Amino acid sequence: MDDDRDWPSEWLRGVLGLCVLRVLADGPTYGYAVATALADSGLGPLKGGTLYPLLKRLEDAGWVVAEWRPGEGGPGRKYYVLTGAGADELRRSAARWDAFTTTTRRIVADGATAPAEEEPA
Numbered sequence: 001m002d003d004d005r006d007w008p009s010e011w012l013r014g015v016l017g018l019c020v021l022r023v024l025a026d027g028p029t030y031g032y033a034v035a036t037a038l039a040d041s042g043l044g045p046l047k048g049g050t051l052y053p054l055l056k057r058l059e060d061a062g063w064v065v066a067e068w069r070p071g072e073g074g075p076g077r078k079y080y081v082l083t084g085a086g087a088d089e090l091r092r093s094a095a096r097w098d099a100f101t102t103t104t105r106r107i108v109a110d111g112a113t114a115p116a117e118e119e120p121a
Helices: 009-024 031-040 048-060 085-109
Strands: 066-068 077-082
Touching: 009 031, 009 048, 009 066, 009 085, 031 048, 031 077, 048 066, 048 077, 077 085
Parallel strands: none
Antiparallel strands: 066 077
16 A cells, blocks of 8 residues: 555545544534544545535535634634534444445455354344
């Protein structure tokens, strides 16, 4: 893997929404700070053309609200805040992602013919 963590784009598409919701669970923040937090966590750099449409989709789903806040000596910033529905979605998606990664790790390690564990009800 390259040092800049250039993950395959199809992997990022599958998990980026969940990661953004998790960053917002730590409190309101603006888009550039979300991108920086994810990059610093090892996800790698995100382009604004990827992040901002995703934030808009999360807002349209009711999982995030956006609010403009005045800047200190500069332009204002659009802050994103996780809603109660967004926190619920984060919990659901994190549990599903955990089950998915457990399954894919098993397949990669043992092959597709290994018996699957029972799915939780």
